[in-house]
Amino acid sequence: MPDPAPRHSDRPRWRRSGALALAALVCVGALLGWRLGPARPPVVAVEIMAAGPVTRVLAVNGKIALRERLAIRAAVGEVVLSVAVAAGDVVTAGAVLARLDDRQQAAALRQAEAALAQAVILQAQAAAEFGRDRDLGAQVSRMRLDDARRSLAGAAQEVAGRAALRDQARIALDHYALRAPVAGTVLTRAVDPGQRVDTATTLFTLADLARLRVETDVDETYALQIAPGQRVRLLLLGSAETRMGTVEVVAPRVDPDTGGLAVKIGFDALVRAPVGLTVTANVVIDSRSALTVPRTALTGGAVFVLRAGRAVATPVRVIDWPADRLIVTAGLAPGDRVISDSTGLHDGQILREEGE
Numbered sequence: 001m002p003d004p005a006p007r008h009s010d011r012p013r014w015r016r017s018g019a020l021a022l023a024a025l026v027c028v029g030a031l032l033g034w035r036l037g038p039a040r041p042p043v044v045a046v047e048i049m050a051a052g053p054v055t056r057v058l059a060v061n062g063k064i065a066l067r068e069r070l071a072i073r074a075a076v077g078e079v080v081l082s083v084a085v086a087a088g089d090v091v092t093a094g095a096v097l098a099r100l101d102d103r104q105q106a107a108a109l110r111q112a113e114a115a116l117a118q119a120v121i122l123q124a125q126a127a128a129e130f131g132r133d134r135d136l137g138a139q140v141s142r143m144r145l146d147d148a149r150r151s152l153a154g155a156a157q158e159v160a161g162r163a164a165l166r167d168q169a170r171i172a173l174d175h176y177a178l179r180a181p182v183a184g185t186v187l188t189r190a191v192d193p194g195q196r197v198d199t200a201t202t203l204f205t206l207a208d209l210a211r212l213r214v215e216t217d218v219d220e221t222y223a224l225q226i227a228p229g230q231r232v233r234l235l236l237l238g239s240a241e242t243r244m245g246t247v248e249v250v251a252p253r254v255d256p257d258t259g260g261l262a263v264k265i266g267f268d269a270l271v272r273a274p275v276g277l278t279v280t281a282n283v284v285i286d287s288r289s290a291l292t293v294p295r296t297a298l299t300g301g302a303v304f305v306l307r308a309g310r311a312v313a314t315p316v317r318v319i320d321w322p323a324d325r326l327i328v329t330a331g332l333a334p335g336d337r338v339i340s341d342s343t344g345l346h347d348g349q350i351l352r353e354e355g356e
Contacts, residue, residue: 040352041349041351041352042349042351042352043351043352043353043354044306044311044340044345044351044352044353044354045339045340045341045353046306046337046338046339046340046353047293047294047297047337047338047340048335048337048338049291049328049332049333049334049335049336049337049338050291050334050335051289051290051291051334052289052290052292053287053288053289054287054288054289054290054292054327055284055286055287056284056286056287056319056321056323056327057233057283057285057323058218058222058225058226058282058283058285058321058322059280059281059282059322060217060218060263060283061216061278061279061280062214062215062216062217062263062278062279062280062281063214063215063216063275063276063277063278063279064212064213064214064236064271064273064274064276064277064279065212065213065214065215065264065275065276066208066209066211066213066275067208067211067213068207068208068211069187069205069206069207070181070182070205070207071202071204071205072097072178072180072181072202072203072204072205072206073199073200073201074100074175074178074197074198074199074201074203075175075199076100076172076175076176077196077197077198077199078100078101078176078196078197079194079195079196079197080098080099080100080191080192080193080194080195080196080197081098081099081101081102082098082099082193083097083098083189083192083193084097084098084099085097085098085186085189085204086186086189087186087187087188087189088185088186089185090184090185090186091180091184091185091206092180092183093180093181093182094179094180095179095180096177096179097178097179097180097186097203097204098177098178098191098203098204099177099178100176100177100178101176102173102176102177105169105173105175105176106173108169108172108173109166109169109170109172109173112162112165112168112169112170115162115165116159116163116166118162119155119158119159119162120159122155123152123156123158123159125155126148126152126154126155127152127155129148129152130148130149130151134148178203178204180206181206182206182208183208184206184207184208184209185206185207185208185209186204186205187204187205187206187207188202188204188205189203189204190202190203190204191203191204209272209275212267212271212272212273212275213245213264213265213266213267214232214234214245214264214265214279215263215264216263216265216279216281217255217258217260217262217263218260218261218263218283219260219261220254220259220260223254223261225285226247226250226261226263226283226285227247227250228246228247228248229246229247230246230247230283230285231244231245231246231283231284232244232245232247232265232281232283232284233245233281233282233284234265234267234279234280234282235279235280236271236278236279237277237279237280238277243267243268243269243271244267244268245265245267245268245281246266246268247263247264247283248265248266249262249264250262250263263283265281265283288327290329291327291328291332291334292325292326292327293316293318293325293328293332293338294324294325294326294340294341295323295325295326296340296342296343297338297339297340297341297342298316298326298342299342299345301315301316302314302315303316303331303332303338303339303342304339304342304347305332305336305337305339306337306338306339306353309350309351309352310349310350310351311345311346311347311348311349311351312347312348313347314331314332314336315331316328316330316331316332317329317330317331337353
């Protein structure tokens with residue numbers, strides 16, 4: 001039988017197809033490389049260093065507080081007859097807040113007044129008798145005249161004593177009326193008619209709501225930075241108006257439990273606000289001309305300065321402070337181009353400045 005027709009191998013065809021595909025890939029790669037060029041460096045934002053006015057501020061939250069709160073107590077123990085005010089009432093100095101049962105003391109005053117009136121009558125009689133004896137001259141013995149003089153002196157002393165007792169009784173009677181020692185607002189009332197009160201219980205609290213201040217605590221980390229006389233910008237919750245004040249009192253000790261230093265701030269101008277309202281206080285620690293960098297630029301005690309397209313790690317000294325920007329005290333000079341955000345950067349990295 002004749003031999004079958006010879007079979008041609010497929011291998012050369014496969015090799016030719018692979019070669020063509022590889023050539024196509026090379027061409028595409030070359031085309032893309034020509035189109036895209038080398039990988040471009042990351043873009044970063046920079047700040048050009050220049051000295052400028054800087055105010056270092058410590059921000060704390062505080063509360064509106066009273067400068068003074070007066071506790072009103074009874075001077076005597078007795079039953080309350082009437083109460084003239086309620087919490088929130090505004091009173092003038094000397095206004096009666098409540099009256100106690102003063103019937104016994106009023107009777108004592110009447111007795112003292114009657115005794116004084118009787119003593120005055122006796123003094124007048126003694127004075128008249130002494131005057132008559134003196135006018136009679138030689139017709140009256142010296143002994144009688146001396147007796148009349150002594151009687152008059154004794155009557156005068158009696159009047160003085162009775163007058164003092166009357167005054168004491170009058171003062172004691174006034175203790176049965178509880179009065180406001182100063183003008184202000186009644187903050188609390190803890191008494192009702194019919195109650196028996198003692199001298200130890202606070203019946204009313206009174207304060208001048210026009211004399212307010214801010215009380216706050218500063219973390220002990222900044223305790224050495226706070227001093228009386230520092231200016232403060234104050235913003236009351238719910239108000240867009242910034243008010244000015246001054247640090248008036250700095251506590252002499254740090255609270256060992258909270259680590260806070262108590263600070264009291266006075267307002268420059270009259271402020272009317274509810275006690276307990278939250279206030280943001282920005283205490284001006286100092287003002288100067290200095291270089292500053294964003295906190296985000298700092299990493300491990302250094303910043304990155306962009307020089308000739310590369311990030312150069314530059315050690316700096318700053319005043320660490322709870323703020324978005326930090327004052328630079330060493331390591332940078334005006335004109336340095338500091339990268340604003342150091343995240344993900346490394347020394348010597350090739351970079352491109354934003355806007356180039």
